Amino acid sequence: MAAAMPDHHLHGNFDRCPACVLQQEEFVRRWGRSPSARFGRRRAEIECQLCDGSGHLPLSVAEIVRRTVAVARVHHWGLPA
Numbered sequence: 001m002a003a004a005m006p007d008h009h010l011h012g013n014f015d016r017c018p019a020c021v022l023q024q025e026e027f028v029r030r031w032g033r034s035p036s037a038r039f040g041r042r043r044a045e046i047e048c049q050l051c052d053g054s055g056h057l058p059l060s061v062a063e064i065v066r067r068t069v070a071v072a073r074v075h076h077w078g079l080p081a
């Protein structure tokens, strides 16, 4: 039986799409505010071939576990990073 994939919309289960970040930074540089502030949430969607406009790049289960353990080492167990 295959394990369920983690919800990639949850905090820590994705990286922000660098292409969308660049587009948003350019928009703010040009217009002085974010696309959602200028047009509202519905029209703020940015076309992106990397993430299909979601703004999220899902992480693999192994990467989520690796990052979680790295944070626990430092903040929970007090071990060096």
Ligand SMILES: [Zn+2]
Binding pocket: 017, 018, 019, 020, 021, 048, 049, 050, 051, 052, 053, 054, 055, 056
């Ligand atoms: Zn994107």
